[in-house]
Amino acid sequence: MKKLINAVALTLIIAFLSSAAYGTNTTKNSRFPNIVGAVQFPQNKAKVVRDTFQLKIPQDSRALSQMTIAVPKALTVKNDINLSDQSGQKIAANITVNGRTITIAFPQQVAPGTELNIDLNRVLISGTSNAWLYPVSVRLVGLNADIPVGVFRLRIY
Secondary structure (H helix, E strand, C coil): HHHHHHHCCCCCCCHHHCCCCCCCCCCCCCCCCEECCCCCCCCCCCCCCEEEEEEEEECCCEEEEEEECCCCCCECCCCCCEEECCCCCEEEEEEEEEECCCCEEEEEEEEECEEEEEEEEEEEECCCCCCCEEEEEEEEECCCCCCHHHHHEEEEC
């Protein structure tokens, strides 16, 4: 009986100390665009800020034709948005801000291997939060549906 209790106790200790789930980074092998960074300036509780994030389009992905960004509640984004690639070259786009949704349509497809820098200038903050979450979806050439590619999160201290 004592051996059984010890075996059960040891099993419970091992189960308790081991992780419940294991994760791996799949962005290196991903065939879909993914968010690789985000920052807010200034990084304090200012009322007007610039939120910036980077979207990487992998080499073996399809070209990008459109992007949709959902704006969190308590934030207002003006139609003052800059787009550039990893070398700082401006990217032409038709940008529409409609309430809590930003739609960015690219007249010329954004080629695979590009890293887009998206600057949301003059974001007005009317609420409080420790983190703002912006869900991002893209539309790839040849696909007629929006594909969620992630959420860029900005933590406020």
